[in-house]
Amino acid sequence: MKNTVLSLFLLLAQFTIAQSPVKPASTGFDIFSPGISHGKTDTITYPSKTVGNERKALIYIPPGFDKGKKYPVLYLLHGIGGDEFAWTKNGNAGIILDNLYAQDKLEPMIVVMPNGRAMKNDRAEGNIFSPERVEAFATFEKDLINDLIPFVEKNYPVKKDRDHRAIAGLSMGGGQSLNFGLGNLDKFAWVGGFSSAPNTKKPTELVPEPKKLKNELNLLWLSCGDKDNLLQISRNVHDHLNQSDVPHIFYVDHGYHDFNVWKNSLYMFSQLLFKPVNEAHFDDISNVGRPAETNVRSAEYPKIHPDGTATFQIKAPDAEKIQLDLGQKYDMNKTEEGIWQVTTDSLVEGFHYYSLIIDGVAVADPASETFYGMGRMASGIEVPFSGDDYYTIKHVPHGDIRIKRYYSEITNSWRQFYIYTPPGYDDSEQEYPVLYLLHGGGEDQRGWATQGKTDLILDNLIAEKKAKPMIIVMMDGNIPAPTFGEAMLSIFEKELTEAVIPFVESNYRTKSGAENRALAGLSMGGIQTLYAGIYNTEIFSSLGIFSSGWIIGPHNDIANAQYKFMGENRDKINSNLDHLWISMGGKEDIAWKNCQVMMSKFDELNIDYTYTEYPGGHTWPVWRNNLYNFAQILFK
Numbered sequence: 001m002k003n004t005v006l007s008l009f010l011l012l013a014q015f016t017i018a019q020s021p022v023k024p025a026s027t028g029f030d031i032f033s034p035g036i037s038h039g040k041t042d043t044i045t046y047p048s049k050t051v052g053n054e055r056k057a058l059i060y061i062p063p064g065f066d067k068g069k070k071y072p073v074l075y076l077l078h079g080i081g082g083d084e085f086a087w088t089k090n091g092n093a094g095i096i097l098d099n100l101y102a103q104d105k106l107e108p109m110i111v112v113m114p115n116g117r118a119m120k121n122d123r124a125e126g127n128i129f130s131p132e133r134v135e136a137f138a139t140f141e142k143d144l145i146n147d148l149i150p151f152v153e154k155n156y157p158v159k160k161d162r163d164h165r166a167i168a169g170l171s172m173g174g175g176q177s178l179n180f181g182l183g184n185l186d187k188f189a190w191v192g193g194f195s196s197a198p199n200t201k202k203p204t205e206l207v208p209e210p211k212k213l214k215n216e217l218n219l220l221w222l223s224c225g226d227k228d229n230l231l232q233i234s235r236n237v238h239d240h241l242n243q244s245d246v247p248h249i250f251y252v253d254h255g256y257h258d259f260n261v262w263k264n265s266l267y268m269f270s271q272l273l274f275k276p277v278n279e280a281h282f283d284d285i286s287n288v289g290r291p292a293e294t295n296v297r298s299a300e301y302p303k304i305h306p307d308g309t310a311t312f313q314i315k316a317p318d319a320e321k322i323q324l325d326l327g328q329k330y331d332m333n334k335t336e337e338g339i340w341q342v343t344t345d346s347l348v349e350g351f352h353y354y355s356l357i358i359d360g361v362a363v364a365d366p367a368s369e370t371f372y373g374m375g376r377m378a379s380g381i382e383v384p385f386s387g388d389d390y391y392t393i394k395h396v397p398h399g400d401i402r403i404k405r406y407y408s409e410i411t412n413s414w415r416q417f418y419i420y421t422p423p424g425y426d427d428s429e430q431e432y433p434v435l436y437l438l439h440g441g442g443e444d445q446r447g448w449a450t451q452g453k454t455d456l457i458l459d460n461l462i463a464e465k466k467a468k469p470m471i472i473v474m475m476d477g478n479i480p481a482p483t484f485g486e487a488m489l490s491i492f493e494k495e496l497t498e499a500v501i502p503f504v505e506s507n508y509r510t511k512s513g514a515e516n517r518a519l520a521g522l523s524m525g526g527i528q529t530l531y532a533g534i535y536n537t538e539i540f541s542s543l544g545i546f547s548s549g550w551i552i553g554p555h556n557d558i559a560n561a562q563y564k565f566m567g568e569n570r571d572k573i574n575s576n577l578d579h580l581w582i583s584m585g586g587k588e589d590i591a592w593k594n595c596q597v598m599m600s601k602f603d604e605l606n607i608d609y610t611y612t613e614y615p616g617g618h619t620w621p622v623w624r625n626n627l628y629n630f631a632q633i634l635f636k
Helices: 002-017 093-102 131-155 172-183 210-216 231-243 259-270 279-286 454-463 486-507 524-534 556-568 570-576 592-605 620-631
Strands: 040-048 053-061 073-077 110-114 165-170 190-194 219-225 249-253 310-315 322-326 328-331 339-343 350-358 361-363 370-373 376-383 400-408 413-421 434-438 471-475 517-522 542-546 579-584 610-613
Touching: 040 131, 053 093, 053 131, 073 131, 073 172, 093 110, 093 259, 110 131, 131 172, 165 172, 165 259, 172 190, 190 259, 219 231, 219 259, 231 249, 249 259, 249 279, 310 350, 350 620, 400 454, 400 486, 413 454, 413 486, 434 486, 434 524, 454 471, 454 620, 471 486, 486 524, 486 556, 517 524, 517 620, 524 542, 524 556, 542 620, 556 570, 556 592, 579 592, 579 620
Parallel strands: 073 110, 073 165, 165 190, 190 219, 219 249, 434 471, 434 517, 517 542, 542 579, 579 610
Antiparallel strands: 040 053, 053 110, 310 339, 322 328, 322 350, 350 361, 350 376, 370 376, 400 413, 413 471
């Protein structure tokens, strides 16, 4: 019995250790909360013998501050383009800390936010990268140690030993924090580098005595965005620390070199300060991951980890078996509380449909947004990767996606399309060229707007002047015909040319003429583009075929008829089309073989075309990239 109890205790202990004590920030963590106690942020002025004048810093005093108590201190540093106001103006530091105090997640501490540019004119102006200004960040070490810390400890009720002193910073300040913190272990026992910049010393210089660092440092934190160009700097330090067997946390966030990452770093790092340290949690914190951006509001799962794996979870106490269907099926494990969970293998980039199979029934995950795909509503998960910035929301002018109903005399029904209008559409009388963009089988007009992120791709391209401002019409390619074949394609051609295009050109400011119209589609939409586009090159000047090609076998008669037409009209087609642009998702694309056969026929017929590949198979990451590249060549 004693051994059974001990075994149970050990199992429970292991389960507890596996739970990260610190999680990434949830929505609203950096928003002012009116119904809680708030700290106070003031400007302080201190004499600097190092610089030779008086310098300024901000100081945050926690809620419930008591002059009769003594507090630990966190010195929080800014980046190369900032100053002492950076963490309050852009980082919402006081708000983040106030909210954490309200949740009882912080040890009361004073936070000092200095200007890390130790020179007489320490403003972030002029050439901030000039040698003397960069050198001033190194000089700040003396200013911090000899001037600022003594001033704070003389004028505020703070604890003066190293165990109650922490230093952390972002970018240039992250490099300073690592350099100064690890170089002054007699002064700091808690060190954090957020997206540390190239001013960071080489790992061997930072850690010349690993054993000493291991024995004396309470916490060493490294974090950086997964799409930050400076990630390798933190990774090099992390690798050296691993080789030297120095415990530390290395948290790779989802994001760039910006305050979205740094605010979350402060949120997580600050919760660990001035408390008992359990190194057993370090790996759990490093790998805690972040909720997928496709989750419904405030849902913690699905969660994506730094190694590319993802954890899915659902509470279903009465279910007997649950699987995750993500292309590959994963059996989910059930806890005594009725929570089912599984962690996947490393996932490839971009968007993936998925379902939960609960006792044999495929359903959407209630924690995820749903998307119309696979012929039904399904869940989707967005897996970030280092090259996805072309569809990231940025501070650029944004266009709109609008939903428009129209009555079709072709199908005798009310139908709907989504339409992207570029930035400034409503503020001018400008006319625009139009790209008609088609979805694949099992999807509809929503596909390119939601799964495809069409608006973000075009917003960013237009802002960078890589694409002409254009209207994009995302129509419903599902035609009421019994089966996919000649009848369906013929009706679609009429729907496009006799219903949709006239309606668009009557209701929106569009440029006329084939030179101002393009047609593109993926998979089924690619076949529709071939059919409607090749036969109508007097209407369209560019055609885009994404992950498609005439299907071998079932529709040879349709393909052969088109090849015959192309052979008889080769000169007209080559002359009319500025671009016949074909792209595939590599050999793993299910349409790859069909496409190769089709292109060999084009070669026999001397049809001009451009072919490109983007690895990823028959998936949305490929088609987003196709749109990104195709849009850049249109209407020029």
